[in-house]
Amino acid sequence: GDIGRPHDPVMRAPVTIEEVDYLVTESTYGNRLHDTNDPQPQIGKVINQTIKQGGSIIIPAFAIGRAQSLLFYIYQLKKTGVIPNIPVFLDSPMAVNATNILCAHKNDHQLNDEQCKRLCDVATYVNTPDESKKLDVQSMPKIIISASGMAEGGRILYHLKAYAPDPKSTILFTGFQAAGTRGARIIKGEKEIKIHGQFVPVRAHVEVISSTSAHADYQELLEWLSKFTKPPKRIFITHGEPESALSLKNKITEKLGWNCVIPQYQQTEVLN
Incomplete structure (x- = not known):
């Protein structure tokens, strides 16, 4: 039920659908609106501030979609001279594979050939665990983009162990952080986090840029739904915290008058 957003820097806008029998939709931001500011200048500012301090920028990122958008922003920032030619590392096997797939299917996104090539070349791909550990x-300032995006697993944990204690470095979050995840706890301001059984102090700067999200907010979802020429028999609202799902259900009911269901775990529905 992930619809996407109308103004993604890499992927195309969601396709308009006029009629379906049943619809499954996400509700990640069912009770919120996105920051409308362009994230690119904000990312550039964070990078430059951190470089000036002699630190590194550590970015937990979702491997598919978010990592590629970040590479695009960094390419644009380098191209326009906003940031220096700082080393960039993409340290996630899945993100590397997804980036290669992106460049192999140039008709399925909105980048031209030159942009796609530069995006793929802007970072050094880290393939092995030994390369990651290095x-x-x-000591030089650098940008590390690594998964997982909520810092719950993957190689990002090793980078957080190394750089979270460094007051010169910055941990930059650009995606949704579910309640209870390491990412959410770091953003909340916890002074130490547990990684691989050890408590790691968090002395690095923590920055959050919310306008990069690939999930539509409730306004964008309602605009997409309003283009249907016929209401679905039922809408199943998924992929969201309980309060977000309920808020979206209420908004759809109030604005469109459609029949919405928030499925519970192992709930069964009959489609006819």
């Missing part, structure tokens, strides 16, 4: 002993 990043954490290198």
